[in-house]
Amino acid sequence: MTFRIAIVGRPNVGKSRLFNRLTRGTGAIVHDEPGVTRDRIYGEGTYDDVAFEVIDTGGITETSDDTILERMRHQTDIAFDEADVVLFMMDGREGLVKGDHQIAERLRKAEKPVVFVVNKADERNKQHEYLADFYELGVELHPISAEHAIGIDGMMSAVFEAVGVTRPEPSYDEEDEFEFDDDSASDEEDDSEEELSGTDKPARCAVVGKPNAGKSTLVNAMLGEDRLITSEVPGTTRDAVDTHVIRGDDEYLLIDTAGMRKKSNVEEGLERASVVQAIRSIDRSDVAVLVIDGPMGITNQDKKIADVIESRGRGCVLVINKWDQIESRSDTGDLYNDYLSRELPWLDWAPRLVTSALTGRGVHKVLDAVDIAFTSYNRRIDTSTLNDFLQEVTARHSPPQEGGRAVKLYYMTQVAVRPPRFIFFGNRPDAVARSYRRFLENELREAFDFRGTPLRLMFRDRSGDDE
Secondary structure, eight states: OOEEEEEEESTTSSHHHHHHHHHTSOOSOOOSSTTOOOSOEEEEEEETTEEEEEEEOOOOOOOOSOHHHHHHHHHHHHHHHHOSEEEEEEETTTOOOHHHHHHHHHHHTSSSOEEEEEEOOOOGGGHHHHHGGGGGGOSOEEEOBTTTTBSHHHHHHHHHHHHTOOOOOOSSOTTOOOOOOTTTTTSOOOGGGSOSOOOOSSEEEEEEOSTTSSHHHHHHHHHTSOOSOOOSSTTOOOSOEEEEEEETTEEEEEEEOOOOOOGGGOOTTHHHHHHHHHHHHHHTOSEEEEEEETTTOOOHHHHHHHHHHHHTTOEEEEEEEOGGGTOOSTTHHHHHHHHHHHHOGGGTTSOEEEOBTTTTBTGGGHHHHHHHHHHHHTOOOOHHHHHHHHHHHHHHSOOOOBTTBOOOEEEEEEEETTTTEEEEEESOGGGOOHHHHHHHHHHHHHHHTOTTSOOEEEEEETTSOBO
């Protein structure tokens, strides 16, 4: 049985750090500023070979006129409703405060099991001191240190008991603690180097763009629910939020990311962490959906994000959002297409869509375009077909001479997918003109429908040496 754990509590008590530890990753940003996590973050974890899902939430705060704070409370309420068991986390260093009393009273009235956790109890021999203030709650307390992996075993025993899961017999000493490699999630697998293989599902799709381009609103429209907090305040989304989507026989993992600002506008700490998170989201994606603010047009930051996508070798779909605000003439689409080709020529291969996330226009086409890009990203062409292609292309347009000497290409093969990579063997690989390389890439795209993915072309001499 797979069950859900919701981590709730006041801001800045360590919920995201515990989430990262349970999921053995760095899916949620960890920072000392209160209220960093604003959306619901979902992750998968296992403990003692028991699988579960974890929901990280924004901090529960007292009623406020602040719209974002109120919506954080709403997201927490949804996570609470979805969960099978709740981890209520409090700060052992700060002690029991009024906000903890209010949350505890609220949880007592709910018909759902709650495990009361006191975090930041870093010293084992002083845990009773950490718990002293909290005993007045009259509940069983579990002291832990999410940062140093102390007390996790006892906490998870209480979770298993609360949901009726029989814990497997431990294969380790009972004094051992939950092991965790803090660097495990930083070593992302480089898909561009993997061998030729079949298509892996789900398609991992990162929704990226500069702040306030409408990324979260677009994802919400695609999901048909207020899954993510949206706001007119730039930079509302700070974490990368993963959402599984099933459509017919197809499965997707949507990653909504924080907007990436210009470096000069990125403050130290939290904003910089958000930018790094967005780049990491591109790194672990198959296809990046680059959302452009249509009325604002292409900015230098859009170009930098596009460059990250292409240089990382990820598929791409260009979404021109807020189209309802600029569409006025019948030729607007043609003019904007020409504009995109001028401003982002290195993404000419990316499918282009116009949408209005607020009205829903064009939103249903986004996943269709992702399908096209994902299929191209994983497409494999057999060597025989490729060499027939090369013979036809070179007969029609042979490589230009260099230094008065002929340049010949004898055969080619595909060596990888994600993205597709090809090696051309010839007599003078270093003399193949850049314009001819571009010509070969365009011909490959047209012949084998490589829409939505970058291509990597390499040239070697017939002996196999690199160019």
